[in-house]
Amino acid sequence: MNVVMLGSGYVGLVSGACFSEFGANVTCLDIDQNKIDDLNSGKIPIYEPGLDALVKKNFDEGRLVFTTEYDGVIQAADLIFLAVGTPTRRGDGHADLKYIYQAAKDMAPFLSGYTVIINKSTVPVGTARNVKRVLKESNPSADFDIASNPEFLREGAAIKDFMYPDRVVVGVENEKSQKLIQELYRPLNLIEVPMVFTSLESAELTKYAANAFLATKISFINEIANLCEAVNADVHAVSKGIGLDGRIGRKFLHPGPGFGGSCFPKDTKALVRIAQENDVSCRIVESVIEVNEAQKARMIGKIRDALGGDESGKKLAVLGLTFKPETDDMRDAPSLSILPKLIENGAIVNAHDPQGINEARTLLPESIYYCDSIYDVFHGADAVILLTEWNVYRGLDLEQIKKLMEGNVFLDLRNVYEPEMMKALGYDYHCIGR
Numbered sequence: 001m002n003v004v005m006l007g008s009g010y011v012g013l014v015s016g017a018c019f020s021e022f023g024a025n026v027t028c029l030d031i032d033q034n035k036i037d038d039l040n041s042g043k044i045p046i047y048e049p050g051l052d053a054l055v056k057k058n059f060d061e062g063r064l065v066f067t068t069e070y071d072g073v074i075q076a077a078d079l080i081f082l083a084v085g086t087p088t089r090r091g092d093g094h095a096d097l098k099y100i101y102q103a104a105k106d107m108a109p110f111l112s113g114y115t116v117i118i119n120k121s122t123v124p125v126g127t128a129r130n131v132k133r134v135l136k137e138s139n140p141s142a143d144f145d146i147a148s149n150p151e152f153l154r155e156g157a158a159i160k161d162f163m164y165p166d167r168v169v170v171g172v173e174n175e176k177s178q179k180l181i182q183e184l185y186r187p188l189n190l191i192e193v194p195m196v197f198t199s200l201e202s203a204e205l206t207k208y209a210a211n212a213f214l215a216t217k218i219s220f221i222n223e224i225a226n227l228c229e230a231v232n233a234d235v236h237a238v239s240k241g242i243g244l245d246g247r248i249g250r251k252f253l254h255p256g257p258g259f260g261g262s263c264f265p266k267d268t269k270a271l272v273r274i275a276q277e278n279d280v281s282c283r284i285v286e287s288v289i290e291v292n293e294a295q296k297a298r299m300i301g302k303i304r305d306a307l308g309g310d311e312s313g314k315k316l317a318v319l320g321l322t323f324k325p326e327t328d329d330m331r332d333a334p335s336l337s338i339l340p341k342l343i344e345n346g347a348i349v350n351a352h353d354p355q356g357i358n359e360a361r362t363l364l365p366e367s368i369y370y371c372d373s374i375y376d377v378f379h380g381a382d383a384v385i386l387l388t389e390w391n392v393y394r395g396l397d398l399e400q401i402k403k404l405m406e407g408n409v410f411l412d413l414r415n416v417y418e419p420e421m422m423k424a425l426g427y428d429y430h431c432i433g434r
Helices: 010-021 033-040 051-060 098-110 127-138 158-163 175-184 186-191 200-231 235-243 264-277 283-306 334-344 357-363 374-378 398-404 419-424
Strands: 002-006 025-029 064-067 079-082 115-119 144-148 168-171 195-198 315-319 348-352 383-386 409-412 428-430
Touching: 002 010, 010 025, 010 051, 010 064, 010 158, 033 064, 051 064, 051 158, 079 098, 079 175, 098 127, 115 127, 115 175, 127 144, 127 200, 144 175, 144 200, 168 200, 175 186, 195 200, 200 235, 200 264, 200 283, 264 283, 283 334, 283 383, 283 409, 283 428, 315 334, 315 374, 334 348, 348 357, 348 374, 374 398, 419 428
Parallel strands: 002 025, 002 079, 025 064, 079 115, 115 144, 168 195, 315 348, 315 383, 383 409, 409 428
Antiparallel strands: 144 168
């Protein structure tokens, strides 16, 4: 089976590598010549655990190919996945679909023989039908069906999520296209993965609804954590107490400085816009967005209070810059909201991150000093701010850190450490909801 991934970013590259591992012949096609050159030379443009080895294996075995050429590739394809970016459109919060439609126009002249065109990108309801219209206008004689197959990949665990998914959701219009997609995903039958086949619109909305619900759980537990601080309760106990209820579940009930990343901020905003355009109330999701922004602002106040009400001239050792561990993704990371404000008010920042420094340099103030060694970040620091819960920060030599610091303030915004232990070590310890 010949598969084309149109777009070789995060979703396209991970999906393409995994489909090739399933045994399909996969071509990752991208208009960025530099990216394709890097991939052909073995350089992976993103950090995702295990991806480099998976790409190398299937590239070496000839099942995974990278190119910028449409001609010959599109004609031979049985299935073509649209996996291009859909960033938030500036000014209105809607997903920007110009890359999707341009990709459809670019490939349309090369379609030959029956092909299934599948939206893999996160797109608003109705996009699949609009892609179909664009393809028909560009090539009226093309023989194809359109489908929607949203991705549910967590950064840092994307390969596992693809190989062992909770479910695969596919929107189709007929049995012919459904059978071809089922054949592509046939290796998942061995582990009895549920395949949900539905309409185009239902599949598109499922992706947004799933991410909005998970974002809701995060904002909910952050508000509960703030309440815990006010009433002297422990958010970890509360989270465990409610998470053991099977109707609620334990996941995404961990308090923190607010959610970020490539999906939740973008998709919650897009879902609100979809609802508004269809004259439907979406108040819960609107509140989720507001709570998340307020949580990031609250962290700035929390840091300032721990520093005695003024961060000016204080040296801060920051641990973690990416929006979550096991990724180099900085999109909408809490660090982007918190650190610039502290620096603007006179703070001096030393920072460490296992994978995010290169990206951080382009997004954060130039005054930040980046440390390659974790322990270099603590020299002369008045306070530590733990922003991202990378595993390397879970077993720090806390006694050594205390000796390196000038002050003793430790702001644990991911609740990695136990309050009593930190206080016993002499830290002025601050966390969330405890």
